[in-house]
Amino acid sequence: MGQALVGGTVADVYTGTWVRANVEFDDGVITYVGPREPAGEAVDITGKLLVPGYVEPHTHPWCLYSPTSLLEVAVPDGTTTLVYDNLFFFLSHGVDGLRAIVDQMRAAPAHIRWVARISPQSAYPDEAERFAIETIAPMLSWPEVVASGEITNWPSVARGDPRVAAGIAAAKAARRRVEGHNAGASYDRLNELSLAGLSADHEAITADEARDRLRLGMWTMLRQSSLRPDLPALLDGLRDVLGSARRLMLTTDGATPSFYAERGVIGGALRIASEQGVEPMRALQMATIDPATFLGLDERLGGIAPGRAATFNVLPELGEWRPETVYVRGEVVARDGRLTAALPELAWPAGPGLAAPDVSLFEPLSGVQPVARYESAVINRRVDRAVEPGDVHAVLVGRDGSWATKGVVEGFLDVDGFATTATTSLELLVLGRDPAAMARAAGRVAELGGGFAFDGGWSAPLEVDGLISAGTFDTTVAIDSRLSDEMSRHGYPFHDPLYSLLFASGDFLPELRVTPSGLLEVKSRVILAPPVRS
Template sequence: MSETVRTWAETAPRLVAVAAGRVPADLVIRGASWVNVHSREVLARHDIAIAEGRFAYCGPDAGHCIGPSTEVVEADGLFAIPGLCDGHMHIESGMLTPAEFARAVIPHGTTTMFVDPHEIANVLGLRGVRLMHDEALMQPVNIFTQMPSCAPSAPGLETTGFAITAADVAEAMTWPGIIGLGEMMNFPGVVAGDAQMLAEIAATQAAGKTVGGHYASPDLGTAFHAYAAGGPADDHEGTQEADAIARVRQGMRAMLRLGSAWYDVEAQITAVTQRGLDPRNFILCTDDCHSGTLVHEGHMNRVVRHAIACGCDPLIALQMATVNTATHFGLERELGSIAPGRRADVVLTSDLKTLPILQVIARGRTVALNGEIQVDCPHLDWPADTRATVHLGMPKIETDFEIPAPEGANTVTAKVIGVVENQAPTKALTARLPVVDGVVEGDGGVCQIALVERHQGTGKVVNGFVSGFGYQGRMAIASTVAHDSHHMIVVGTSRVDMAAAANRLAKVGGGVTVWKDGREIALVELPVAGLMSDSPAAEVAAKAQAMVRAMADCGCTLNNAYMQHSLLALVVIPELRISDLGLVDVTRFELTDLFEDKT
């Protein structure tokens, strides 16, 4: 059954009556240290009265709001902070459906999420977005959907299962849970004045909604200014202080992310902590968090703690995860603070720095207590065809992963995708590689990568090289999570194991599998679109953690290496990527040859 939120207009008569003491509240929190993110102060021994799922009274004494049936929560000095908001994220990256993602993050104090389901858009198109949107609206917390803007993310450089059009964007803007346009990843298109990109932005702005940004380039010159003129209102791709400063100076919100593998807060928050820029234009987000992080480390509470550890004032960090986010999406009067009329989303904690989450109230009812979920998170009945999306054509064999050398060559200089720990960008490297029986082999930390087409069953395999994972011995890892086109990425040192891993994922309908010495040592099944599981988060997290351990058993030493693996086909983030069309030079946005010389 869908969760409904009554509007302020529908509830206003009772809210006023409760605040005036004429009728009792549904719930009153007594004696809390009220963290007011509007005035940036902590008000000791204050009461908070809630009615109809909204705050009615916030003040020194709510005794006049208490009746015989009013539920009273004795805070005894605990801090009452607004429910935490994630300003930019992809549910699919958690390997979970919206219902299970909500179940995982609610105990961590997240009560609002702004989600971009462009992962499923690449696999199932507008229909997939609608399914995500519909399940999101069923949840006991606020999940707002941004309509994906770029599928494919870079036309001409990759092929997706479905393409998103400007007409799709215009249609989605009429759906009840759509809050804006998802990250505009095709930044070269915007800079060049691409008609479709500008039409999508125009349709969003005409609907009075927010346009998400994604400027994944270190160039802060003319191209950046052209992108800003194209309409994106925020950006989460900054990796250094200058990026954050440039964005806010152009009227954009700088979104600072801490995901499972992206550690971009520390390098940018100095714009506030040291340079003294106005913190109202800074927002904290996660972008991508896998299930293991959610279950074992947290969600937005983890990001806020990290920002504080990086020197940010706790109250400012909380503003960046609450009212700043709500204001950015035009929802300041609806959520993001503890103030009359807003949705009654509040978290009780004993410490503002370490942020233990003791009780979570969403829309006026307790949804989590001492780390345990207290409510149901309803599921959609996902259609059968959404669980049958891995089409390889013929089963893969060892020779599909061979890289023929130029005739007569004994060695080659190959272009190599260089993984950078804890960052989304890669490096465009080169390596001198040996040729054995006419086939180029990996060497010295360089292993193979393959992009296996899985949407149309064409049987196509594009091969290349990658370094930085540290894999040793005979191994392979395959994943149908392959941002953003979500074909299948296979990385390995053994072509036999690479073929076995690819075939295994075709059999189970998608996910992640790790092979070593000819046998499977870890498997995470992701049957929904090859991206998500509707199993409980703890079960998926356990399998994901086993997968991480299996990668380490194969020699990998990177932090959250799976997240790095899943982005190797993301052809809108520099410098070098792989797609179903070939190797992509993202600094030039063009396909490039695998070999530099052939002697």
């Protein structure tokens, strides 16, 4: 016998109206929406609203939290569909290990979908091998995969890199969207990227940039994240098109644990939309049917209609986006802000090892060097000058301890020795001015099997791949909070230390980065200094 929710007001995201209706469902699927009285078990929700579960179309389930622990905060928030980035699981565990993780996540009390990256976001000397098209193309056809992952190195698309072009073609052949990461791209460059096949972008930081992307046919995600909390200004500047544009979505882009704990996931973005005066139905559409349509899931998710999954949120009133009750596939999975369903216990494949590097790898540079002068959490500018005593070095060390890429940073951290594996390259990042202190911090992280360590001070493990805590979501919030405190105490002047560390070895933001290929000047793609060998 089926179940029903009766007496509520249903959000009809298809017509943009609110309808008094009963909703019947059986075996996880909606069977009827309308006025008739149900014959089976019924729950009275008179005076309440029934809305589709929220969709997060773009997130990274490895910012200290895991693919499972993230759900502890996402699902009670009403975010019941999440699209996960596969990048680091693929790099750490290969295709088979990734497949095992994807399979285990099918038991999650949420709809989990994935993207498959066609290129990395750090400069690897063996990138062509790691991301060979014969490896990537089959993943794009997995039923859980809904898009190719963001291409952070968008200049490779613009210049027609054959391997990246082949990846885009493979995604199109598999009828998958192609995500871009078009930070800083001009209007003319966006034309080229759209022509090359990029379907979507989440990097607009002004309303004009978002409007440019919409005009060029790109699905455009409006971001509210820890690194870029841009949503209020974006919504304010897009008031003239919010009602008519149908390629707008909301995303949190893999925010830090503390951000999610304080502000929620897509429910939090909806609260900002209400504060900005966005009409509630339109805001809801950007959080449900619009991203579901982008992902090719609108026949199953994103709305309340027969044949769709019985996945919805019961809200107390219009404009209050935090659900009283959350249903996924017809089952109650959260109530009154707390997860009530069990999470799968992931059996993680064995990850890469981590060796304690020799102190010789931290011998300081001398003479005139390109120095990364930080001007924000993730942007630095190149300044060529003589290295001075007391300068802080940034050294990216291979996990096996056999090589190191060296650079000098300014205005980032004032520390003798600090190390972490929380990097976008998955290698060991060591910062400091004292080679012995740097080696001790690196050794401590190696003892932990990955994590954070200040020489002689605070340390914390990240047991899974050096990126993820094996604990609960609350554990990750505690680590995130302590990291922020310790980084600030050691001179960090910005607002998002986790992403500052992650992106220090990226290959996609200005201006200098320590990567596995060497010290990279991002815009020119020139390797200024190769790695040194131990």
